[in-house]
Amino acid sequence: MSGIDFPSPFTPAHDPHVLPIVGVRMATAAAGIKYAGRTDVLLMAFDAGTSVAGTFTQSACASAPVEWCKDLLGEGKARALLVNSGNANAFTGMKGKQSVQRSADIVAHALDVPPQSVYLASTGVIGEPLTADKFADVMEGLVGSLDGAPTRWVDAAKAIMTTDTFPKAASRQVDIDGEEITLTGISKGAGMIAPDMATMLSFIATDAAIAPDVLQAMVSKAVGGSFNRITIDSDTSTSDTVLLFATGKTLSETPITYIEDSRLGVFQAKLDELCLELAHAIVKDGEGLSKFVTVRVEGATSNASADVIARAIGNSPLVKTAFAGEDANWGRVVMAVGKAGEPADRDKLAIWFGAGGTEVRVAVEGARDPAYSEEAAASVMKQPEITLRVDLGLGDGAATIWTCDLTKAYVAINGDYRT
Amino acid sequence: MSGIDFPSPFTPAHDPHVLPIVGVRMATAAAGIKYAGRTDVLLMAFDAGTSVAGTFTQSACASAPVEWCKDLLGEGKARALLVNSGNANAFTGMKGKQSVQRSADIVAHALDVPPQSVYLASTGVIGEPLTADKFADVMEGLVGSLDGAPTRWVDAAKAIMTTDTFPKAASRQVDIDGEEITLTGISKGAGMIAPDMATMLSFIATDAAIAPDVLQAMVSKAVGGSFNRITIDSDTSTSDTVLLFATGKTLSETPITYIEDSRLGVFQAKLDELCLELAHAIVKDGEGLSKFVTVRVEGATSNASADVIARAIGNSPLVKTAFAGEDANWGRVVMAVGKAGEPADRDKLAIWFGAGGTEVRVAVEGARDPAYSEEAAASVMKQPEITLRVDLGLGDGAATIWTCDLTKAYVAINGDYRT
Structure with a gap:
């Protein structure tokens, strides 16, 4: 294919x-x-x-x-x-x-x-x-x-x-x-x-x-x-x-x-x-994509550290499939931050999903945001262009990367064939 | 799901x-x-x-x-x-x-x-x-x-x-x-x-x-x-x-x-x-898997280097979707070796796909193996348990990791739902 x-x-x-x-x-x-x-x-x-x-x-x-x-x-x-x-x-x-x-x-x-x-x-x-x-x-x-x-x-x-x-x-x-x-x-x-x-x-x-x-x-x-x-x-x-x-x-x-x-x-x-x-x-022409995703990491101990974390998030298959599923799954974002091997403090993390000028904070200070609206988050996740913002709360380091979601179409393009 | x-x-x-x-x-x-x-x-x-x-x-x-x-x-x-x-x-x-x-x-x-x-x-x-x-x-x-x-x-x-x-x-x-x-x-x-x-x-x-x-x-x-x-x-x-x-x-x-x-x-x-x-x-119970894959890297400059390369191969979405497609796609293996950031010399690489006691060399000395049989490789790739062996030809470093393929079922399990 x-x-x-x-x-x-x-x-x-x-x-x-x-x-x-x-x-x-x-x-x-x-x-x-x-x-x-x-x-x-x-x-x-x-x-x-x-x-x-x-x-x-x-x-x-x-x-x-x-x-x-x-x-x-x-x-x-x-x-x-x-x-x-x-x-x-x-x-x-x-x-x-x-x-x-x-x-x-x-x-x-x-x-x-x-x-x-x-x-x-x-x-x-x-x-x-x-x-x-x-x-x-x-x-x-x-x-x-x-x-x-x-x-x-x-x-x-x-x-x-x-x-x-x-x-x-x-x-x-x-x-x-x-x-x-x-x-x-x-x-x-x-x-x-x-x-x-x-x-x-x-x-x-x-x-x-x-x-x-x-x-x-x-x-x-x-x-x-x-x-x-x-x-x-x-x-x-x-x-x-x-x-x-x-x-x-x-x-x-x-x-x-x-x-x-x-x-x-x-x-x-x-x-x-x-x-x-x-x-x-x-x-925006990534194989099989349905979403264009901006990953912004702030509050890291350095720009380099923010960069490593942003890439860990952007490359995570579980984060990418969550975007395909239009799911504001911040648990997977925490997982990706954790696996990056960079300084992070679970209890200082805050996470937002945003699109079209609206930004929804889903997690803050080590737990789900008490004011979190599932409806508002769901509305953001339906948009084709979504920004995921993570504040580590540790320093001034920041980095942005751009990626797309992981869909069944990606697997079909890369797996459904015989040479 | x-x-x-x-x-x-x-x-x-x-x-x-x-x-x-x-x-x-x-x-x-x-x-x-x-x-x-x-x-x-x-x-x-x-x-x-x-x-x-x-x-x-x-x-x-x-x-x-x-x-x-x-x-x-x-x-x-x-x-x-x-x-x-x-x-x-x-x-x-x-x-x-x-x-x-x-x-x-x-x-x-x-x-x-x-x-x-x-x-x-x-x-x-x-x-x-x-x-x-x-x-x-x-x-x-x-x-x-x-x-x-x-x-x-x-x-x-x-x-x-x-x-x-x-x-x-x-x-x-x-x-x-x-x-x-x-x-x-x-x-x-x-x-x-x-x-x-x-x-x-x-x-x-x-x-x-x-x-x-x-x-x-x-x-x-x-x-x-x-x-x-x-x-x-x-x-x-x-x-x-x-x-x-x-x-x-x-x-x-x-x-x-x-x-x-x-x-x-x-x-x-x-x-x-x-x-x-x-x-x-x-x-063998990995989400949505259809293949159990052993990745063996030999001939690296050190065991640690072999380990990094084996993981780069095993984690590559393109290698994993190739296994799902039963494709002996050694080009993607070369890609994964190349991106690992470890010592590798394209012109010394050799790559085998094996299963059930049969091993097929698909690439040698920087090019497709002249004796490569597509039929033999296709037969190996149909098996449920496959060993991918890579010889870097540089030293004595070796490492083995185990992984599975990346299928549409994985994306369905992790993406086809709404919270």
């Missing part, structure tokens, strides 16, 4: 509208890697002078394309990005390395750029050799149809989907020194890995002139507050990749070359916003 | 047959704490001179009964154990502490023993005050019907069940210095916590004369190799409790009082076996 059999309740009515980035052209093709009747290859071409930075999976078993990109980032220059869905080229041994090299060579030759400027990403099944011939077959057509139109971003978002049920793209603009800077990005997610592999990928471009090391600091910060704070099922793909490209078409007279540049603040804020929107879109 | 709607495929045909322990008498009653038409209270009475040791949940939000037992263990002497199902007396604040004190007083008065010798355990819903009146109502009947018959152990195992679908009990015997020593124990589990709360509890007794501190070392070791190596859903209850009682009826002339006693080896081996059988029974 695929995610398409279980459409997300958050599916937008229309394809996203995004803004073009000068210096970025795109084309997509159907190379028949795994899927029939849909695009599965994306080529992005960047004008000369484009900087690049990125973050990758922390997996010790990273895929061949991830290792390729990591090696390239030292240069900080990009001329192309080739992405395919349907095959992750992960755990494919020497064949995987050869395939990656050959894929870069095919793009480099077609665009007349160095192979070391060609970034690669793959998402799909693990362990199946990916033949670069599939790319060779469609490369001429791709290069011939490169275009920077905004609709191409939506085409790009569709070509990289696996168990995703809708394309994810967004834009932001910010004024710096009287120049309008644009950022546009796409993302895909769904589960974390699957027969229809569901790696998290995001590719973002801006027309600003920003040096690679500055770009790296910015993308690391933005990812830390967005993509690294979402969890569908606690599983980590071997292929997770976020790349940020800067074409240098704006601020070209006064490029940003050091991290202390005072102009960075507003840009970082917009990048953070964009990454958060793209990250939330991934959760 | 409760687990009973989804009976385990491992449900035994008959109630377990166990051996009596001299010095232990039991009685059960239906106190109407939550369930109708079944027993929900267990009273065990121990003869004078009984030693006790135990291990408890690591949760920072442990229940009131767990805190009570921890405080008592310093004495190392037990005369009674009172257990109820249906209400965990967890996260009940000051009321919980008062309820625990009063429960111990009721038992102490009825049996004419000190309250400090009365151990308590509760399993069931969290956050609901547990009134000790329920125990007072049935105490006279319980004390009047105390009996050491083997069938009482089965009655005891049934009284402590929550979402369990069958009672769990087992015995072992060992000869020491010509004396026959007996161990008998019960356990319950199912999920880890739930509306029908599913804490892990186990109570074991032996007739041997063993000092409390020696007993503590033995139970800690046994639990480390059994109950602490099983995982249903990675969630940790606030009430997990294992207690080991030693009545001192055998070896009474030559009690075991120090840990270096050479007679301990054979006893420890039997205790380890018994705990493992009781722990496996918990997994």
Whole structure:
């Protein structure tokens, strides 16, 4: 089964509208890697002078394309990005390395750029050799149809989907020194890995002139507050990749070359916003989900401690199934706080469930809230977007993560098939 | 919904047959704490001179009964154990502490023993005050019907069940210095916590004369190799409790009082076996399970590293749903190895799925095994008990854990209800 059999309740009515980035052209093709009747290859071409930075999976078993990109980032220059869905080229041994090299060579030759400027990403099944011939077959057509139109971003978002049920793209603009800077990005997610592999990928471009090391600091910060704070099922793909490209078409007279540049603040804020929107879109298309859940932990002894507790709550199967059951089951939240291994005092805990501006305190000072209204809590739990807030009452540490519920549809998507 | 709607495929045909322990008498009653038409209270009475040791949940939000037992263990002497199902007396604040004190007083008065010798355990819903009146109502009947018959152990195992679908009990015997020593124990589990709360509890007794501190070392070791190596859903209850009682009826002339006693080896081996059988029974009654899965990790840089990786595999929702789908999905295993954060080299990994004496290698040296037979693997995956073996190829570290698959029935049991 695929995610398409279980459409997300958050599916937008229309394809996203995004803004073009000068210096970025795109084309997509159907190379028949795994899927029939849909695009599965994306080529992005960047004008000369484009900087690049990125973050990758922390997996010790990273895929061949991830290792390729990591090696390239030292240069900080990009001329192309080739992405395919349907095959992750992960755990494919020497064949995987050869395939990656050959894929870069095919793009480099077609665009007349160095192979070391060609970034690669793959998402799909693990362990199946990916033949670069599939790319060779469609490369001429791709290069011939490169275009920077905004609709191409939506085409790009569709070509990289696996168990995703809708394309994810967004834009932001910010004024710096009287120049309008644009950022546009796409993302895909769904589960974390699957027969229809569901790696998290995001590719973002801006027309600003920003040096690679500055770009790296910015993308690391933005990812830390967005993509690294979402969890569908606690599983980590071997292929997770976020790349940020800067074409240098704006601020070209006064490029940003050091991290202390005072102009960075507003840009970082917009990048953070964009990454958060793209990250939330991934959760809202989580495999089989029915609820989008914000987990907010406050009053911890430190931010790091709050983070561990928030993730313990967000990854707990029992908490996640309670949300699926629309049950304000704070007992399971206490359980998850307890198992996190961080400082917590049962008798100081307070727990709220909230939605649409209403917040219901269900527990306080080590026991059920005497004023707790089951009716009010039930009404909150019926909403599609719910915030669970936990105050540990110990200190000032706080953290937020975003997750979804665990439904029978998740099990069906990931368990109801035979390879 | 409760687990009973989804009976385990491992449900035994008959109630377990166990051996009596001299010095232990039991009685059960239906106190109407939550369930109708079944027993929900267990009273065990121990003869004078009984030693006790135990291990408890690591949760920072442990229940009131767990805190009570921890405080008592310093004495190392037990005369009674009172257990109820249906209400965990967890996260009940000051009321919980008062309820625990009063429960111990009721038992102490009825049996004419000190309250400090009365151990308590509760399993069931969290956050609901547990009134000790329920125990007072049935105490006279319980004390009047105390009996050491083997069938009482089965009655005891049934009284402590929550979402369990069958009672769990087992015995072992060992000869020491010509004396026959007996161990008998019960356990319950199912999920880890739930509306029908599913804490892990186990109570074991032996007739041997063993000092409390020696007993503590033995139970800690046994639990480390059994109950602490099983995982249903990675969630940790606030009430997990294992207690080991030693009545001192055998070896009474030559009690075991120090840990270096050479007679301990054979006893420890039997205790380890018994705990493992009781722990496996918990997994085999895991909420909604269809498969019992052994995860064996070898070739790690250390045993501790192997343990972390084995748990990452066993707790991965994607690995667990693959077992539910009878899919030898080694890609997900690679993913779980990768996310564990421990040393691993993709190109040295080998992975086997085995059952009933047959083992199929599906991956070797960073890629799919060229000799891999999909038919052979599919045949293994159809079996109810499957061993997943992973060789990291790095060192001598090894670890084994036991888990079950993740099915739609698990989500139904934990999500298909309204409080």
